[in-house]
Structure formats: structure tokens, C-alpha cells
Amino acid sequence: MNKVRVRFAPSPTGFLHIGGVRTALFNWLFARHSGGTFILRIEDTDRDRSTDEAIQVIMDGMKWTGLDWDEGPIRQTDRLDLYREKAMDLFKGGHAYWCVCTPEELEIRRKEAQARGESIKYDGRCRERGISEPTDPAALRFITPQEGQTVLHDLIKGDIVFDNSVLDDLIILRSNGYATYNFSVVVDDGLMNISHVIRGDDHVNNTPRQVPLFEALGFSVPQFAHLPMILGSDKARLSKRHGATSVLAYQEMGYLPEALVNYLVRLGWSHGDQEIFSIQEMVEHFDFKHVQSSPAVFNPEKLKWVNAQYIRNKEPKHVAEALTPFLQKAGYDEAAIARIPGGVEALIPPLRERSETLLDFVEGAAPYLVESMTMDEAAATKHLIPSIAPILQEFADLVEVESDFSKEMLERMMQGLVERQGLKMGKVAQPLRVALTGRTVSPGIYEVMALLGKDRTIQRIRAGAKRALHN
RNA sequence: GUCCCCAUCGUCUAGCCUGGCCUAGGACGCCGCCCUUUCAAGGCGGCAACGCGGGUUCAAAUCCCGCUGGGGACGCCA
Numbered sequence: 001m002n003k004v005r006v007r008f009a010p011s012p013t014g015f016l017h018i019g020g021v022r023t024a025l026f027n028w029l030f031a032r033h034s035g036g037t038f039i040l041r042i043e044d045t046d047r048d049r050s051t052d053e054a055i056q057v058i059m060d061g062m063k064w065t066g067l068d069w070d071e072g073p074i075r076q077t078d079r080l081d082l083y084r085e086k087a088m089d090l091f092k093g094g095h096a097y098w099c100v101c102t103p104e105e106l107e108i109r110r111k112e113a114q115a116r117g118e119s120i121k122y123d124g125r126c127r128e129r130g131i132s133e134p135t136d137p138a139a140l141r142f143i144t145p146q147e148g149q150t151v152l153h154d155l156i157k158g159d160i161v162f163d164n165s166v167l168d169d170l171i172i173l174r175s176n177g178y179a180t181y182n183f184s185v186v187v188d189d190g191l192m193n194i195s196h197v198i199r200g201d202d203h204v205n206n207t208p209r210q211v212p213l214f215e216a217l218g219f220s221v222p223q224f225a226h227l228p229m230i231l232g233s234d235k236a237r238l239s240k241r242h243g244a245t246s247v248l249a250y251q252e253m254g255y256l257p258e259a260l261v262n263y264l265v266r267l268g269w270s271h272g273d274q275e276i277f278s279i280q281e282m283v284e285h286f287d288f289k290h291v292q293s294s295p296a297v298f299n300p301e302k303l304k305w306v307n308a309q310y311i312r313n314k315e316p317k318h319v320a321e322a323l324t325p326f327l328q329k330a331g332y333d334e335a336a337i338a339r340i341p342g343g344v345e346a347l348i349p350p351l352r353e354r355s356e357t358l359l360d361f362v363e364g365a366a367p368y369l370v371e372s373m374t375m376d377e378a379a380a381t382k383h384l385i386p387s388i389a390p391i392l393q394e395f396a397d398l399v400e401v402e403s404d405f406s407k408e409m410l411e412r413m414m415q416g417l418v419e420r421q422g423l424k425m426g427k428v429a430q431p432l433r434v435a436l437t438g439r440t441v442s443p444g445i446y447e448v449m450a451l452l453g454k455d456r457t458i459q460r461i462r463a464g465a466k467r468a469l470h471n
Numbered sequence: 472g473u474c475c476c477c478a479u480c481g482u483c484u485a486g487c488c489u490g491g492c493c494u495a496g497g498a499c500g501c502c503g504c505c506c507u508u509u510c511a512a513g514g515c516g517g518c519a520a521c522g523c524g525g526g527u528u529c530a531a532a533u534c535c536c537g538c539u540g541g542g543g544a545c546g547c548c549a
Contacts, residue, residue, distance in 0.1 A: 011549045046548055103547055110546085117472050120545060139547050157476070158488095166474055166545090174547040181549045205475060205544040228477075228542090235541060263483095266498090270484055273497040292484080294477045295542060302483065302499040312512080353512040414508090429508030441510040 004036025005195045011043040012054035015246035016061035019230045019238060022264045026227060027198045028067045029286040039192060040072035045184050061247040065257045076184050083179035086187050087140050087172050095216045098138040099126035121168035140173035142213060150208040155225035155288040162208040170209055186210050190219030201226035225288050228268055228295040238298055254358030256322060259307040267296045276309055308356040316348035326358045336369040341453045350443035367437040368451040375438040383431040384468035391421060391428060392435060392465035396458050405454045407446040435464025
């Protein structure tokens with residue numbers, strides 16, 4: 001009894017939006033928290049704008065973020081007859097009437113009303129006509145109560161009161177015979193026994209028009225929870241001009257799905273001061289009481305930080321799995337990866353402290369994936385000076401004759417060398433770094449050597465020494 | 472224009488329901504210091520907010536009213 005049943009109901013008219021993912025996530029969390037059912041429903045009644053590709057993209061995005069659904073995907077276009085049937089039931093029951101006003105006429109009247117500063121709702125002129133069987137194309141309108149009030153008990157915002165006088169008779173069946181969004185939603189939510197409607201608060205104003213529909217159809221009215229919007233940095237609703245808004249884009253930018261989900265859950269929900277949540281923790285603690293009722297600005301900087309946290313704390317093996325496709329995409333083949341002793345996984349510990357995204361790893365790993373790296377000329381000019389040449393040469397000789405290539409051994413040899421020469425570690429390490437990586441920035445020098453392997457280490461130091469001699 | 476929602480550091484937020492523990496806490500970012508072979512990471516510290524005005528109360532970030540500001544909705548789109 002009273003089983004929790006929730007749904008995520010996107011319309012497949014484009015990509016899966018970051019705001020959509022958050023809506024899906026909150027539905028999913030609530031379902032998992034309460035042992036309920038999470039349903040994926042595709043709202044594709046707008047046949048002109050819905051595409052199969054978009055449906056696939058939505059499902060891919062949800063799979064990537066780990067939001068698995070228990071039922072569906074249910075497509076509204078498979079249920080068109082059902083909506084028509086229910087609409088006709090309403091007509092027969094005296095809850096609806098045919099309207100022969102054309103969209104063009106309505107548009108004109110709306111404009112006029114607006115110009116006069118009046119409310120732009122439908123004037124209801126077909127309500128009294130009592131057309132029993134229309135000869136011209138006609139839409140079916142629901143007779144919406146005009147007196148009294150409708151109270152929405154929102155789980156997030158509390159009670160919201162609407163005067164029914166602001167409502168107009170909404171179209172439930174278009175003149176082409178297809179149901180409208182507001183109608184198909186109610187039929188589906190009713191028939192699927194949806195217990196909680198969790199959606200963006202841009203739907204708040206739809207609710208008082210949907211509630212009488214639930215009642216006329218003989219369904220029990222679900223509970224509602226309207227999530228606040230996600231805004232861009234200019235406080236306007238998040239859109240393309242704020243940058244990436246598609247989940248897929250974040251995948252491509254090297255974000256980990258867990259990190260994106262973690263960032264998104266904190267956008268509007270909190271559990272004390274906690275910032276990082278495992279999925280289990282989110283599921284355990286999720287509640288509507290701690291969902292913010294005010295909108296939140298999407299902050300890419302913090303998302304990056306969360307991503308970095310996950311990169312640093314996940315098992316290197318898992319990060320390596322996520323990273324591999326990025327390396328391949330960047331053009332590094334198996335042979336390139338095989339150059340690194342230990343493979344991709346060996347890359348993770350030395351680079352993860354300096355990588356906020358998987359793309360940062362690709363960039364940071366470049367010197368170790370190739371046979372001969374690209375030399376930063378400015379770095380070479382600055383650090384590979386003639387006086388350092390013999391020192392590099394000596395170090396290369398030491399490494400060559402020593403069979404132990406361990407980090408400890410390398411460190412001991414390096415320290416000995418530095419002491420004998422009476423130099424500061426930095427004076428040697430930095431030229432060495434440039435010789436080994438072609439850059440001034442890298443992981444610790446011994447980590448670098450481990451990633452290069454003995455042969456390439458010696459070879460690059462020698463090349464560096466040669467270069468230094470002629471600088 | 473009409474209706475609806477919202478209002479704590481630049482941003483995400485704790486606290487608000489059940490006034491006193493708030494000299495308003497945490498996080499991102501920013502700045503400084505420490506650590507240090509580079510860059511990071513890490514540690515320590517700093518800057519920074521209850522939108523305004525009225526009430527109610529011994530006491531208000533917390534309750535009430537107004538204002539202002541922001542957002543959303545007003546389609547035969549979803």
C-alpha cells in the first residue's frame with residue numbers, strides 16, 4: 001500500500017539537459033530511498049519535434065550517470081489511442097466541449113487582450129456553443145472550474161493557493177486528434193499510479209490545471225514536489241549560452257559521472273555540511289525537507305573541484321578505465337600505452353594530484369606516451385645550459401650501470417650526486433625535468449623516470465646533456 | 472500586463488519549521504603563509520553574507536506585513 005512510484009518524463013526534442021539530469025536524479029534518489037519504483041516515460045506527443053535519436057541520447061545519458069529505471073521507457077506515442085479514449089470519456093461525461101476557434105484567431109485575441117492589459121486566458125466562447133459533433137477541425141477543451149481555489153500542497157514549497165478564476169479551459173485534444181501535454185501527463189500519471197510528481201518548478205503553474213483533470217478522470221491526485229530551477233551565472237535560466245548544458249558534453253570534457261551526480265545533488269539539496277557523498281549516502285539521506293526552495297546558480301568551478309576529489313580518491317584502476325578511451329581518442333594507440341611500465345594505471349597516482357578532469361591526464365601524460373617528446377624551447381634555453389651538461393651525463397652513467405631502477409635507488413644516486421657537486425637539489429632537478437619531459441612542470445622527478453622506464457630515461461638525459469652543451 | 476515562486480558571503484549552502492547555543496558555520500573561488508626538486512596536492516590563516524523598511528517579542532537570520540530585487544508561467548510546446 002502507498003507504494004512510492006515516481007517518474008522522469010523528458011521530451012525527446014534535443015539532448016539530455018543538465019537540469020533534466022538533476023530532476024531525474026531527485027526522482028531516482030527518492031525512489032531508491034523509499035524502496036519505490038522509478039519509471040522512465042518519454043513525452044513525445046509533439047511529433048514534429050521528437051526524434052528517436054533524442055530518445056537514445058536521453059537513455060545513454062541516464063545510463064552514464066547510473067540512473068537506472070525500473071519500468072519503461074514508456075513512449076506516449078504508443079498510448080495515443082488511450083488518451084483519445086479518455087478525452088472522449090470526459091466529453092461524454094460533460095467535462096469537455098468542442099472548440100472551433102482556430103489557433104490564428106486565438107493568437108489574435110491573445111495579442112488584443114495583452115494590448116488592453118487584460119488577462120490572456122481563453123475567453124471560453126465555445127463553452128456555451130454546445131457543439132455535439134464538429135464538422136470543422138475542432139479541439140476538445142476541458143471545463144475547468146472558475147470558482148473557488150485550488151491548493152497545491154507542495155513537498156518543497158509548502159501550500160500554494162491559486163484562484164480558479166485565473167484558470168482557463170485548456171485543450172486536451174488538438175484538432176488533429178492528438179492529446180496535449182497537460183492531458184497525457186495526467187492520464188499517464190493516473191494510470192501508472194504515480195504517487196509523487198517530482199519535476200521542475202516551471203511546472204508549478206500547470207499543477208492547478210492538472211489537479212481538476214485528475215479528479216474528473218477519477219484518479220487520486222499525486223503528491224507534488226517542485227524543484228527550483230538551475231540558473232546560469234547571470235541568474236537567467238541555464239541555457240546553451242552559459243556554456244555546456246548537455247550531460248554528454250560533460251562526459252566529453254572528462255568528468256566522472258559520480259562527480260557530476262555529486263555536484264548536482266548538492267545543487268538544491270544538502271545534508272549538513274557534507275560535500276562529498278557516495279551514492280549509498282545520497283540514497284540514505286535524501287529527503288524533501290532539505291531541498292532548497294530557491295533557485296541555484298550552476299558553478300562550473302565547483303563541479304571541477306568535485307571532479308578532482310573523485311579523481312584523487314577513486315581506485316586508480318577505475319580512473320584508468322575511464323581514462324583509456326580519452327587516450328585513444330587523443331590518438332595514443334596500444335603501442336603508446338605499452339611504453340609506460342605499468343600501463344595506463346601507472347599514470348594515475350603521479351598525475352591525479354594535478355588533474356581536475358580526464359582531459360588534464362591526457363595532457364599531462366603526453367611525454368610518457370611517446371618515444372621522443374616535444375621540447376619546450378623556452379624551457380630548454382633556460383634550464384639546459386652548458387654547466388649542467390656534465391652533471392646530467394654523470395647521472396645518466398650512474399643510472400645505466402646500476403641494475404636497480406627503483407625510486408629509492410634513483411633518489412639515493414641523485415642525492416649523492418647533488419652532494420658531491422655541492423649543488424641545491426633544485427638546480428639539478430629542474431634541468432633534469434626539462435630533459436626528461438620537455439617541460440618545466442611534471443610529477444616528481446623519480447615518478448617521471450618510473451613512467452619513462454630505464455631506457456628512455458637514460459636516452460632523454462643524454463639528449464638533454466647534449467642539447468645543454470650546445471646551448 | 473496577469474498569476475505563481477524565491478530572497479544568508481561572488482557562488483553552492485548550514486541555521487529558519489520548533490525565536491535566545493549566531494560574535495552567522497562549512498564548501499568552491501580568491502589572497503597570504505607553511506611544506507617543497509617544478510607544478511599541484513596538503514596544512515594553516517585571511518577577505519566576504521542574514522536585500523530594505525515596519526511590526527510582534529525581554530530577545531528575530533529565524534514569526535507577521537509592506538517594499539525592492541530576481542526567477543518562472545501565461546501555446547492546438549513540453
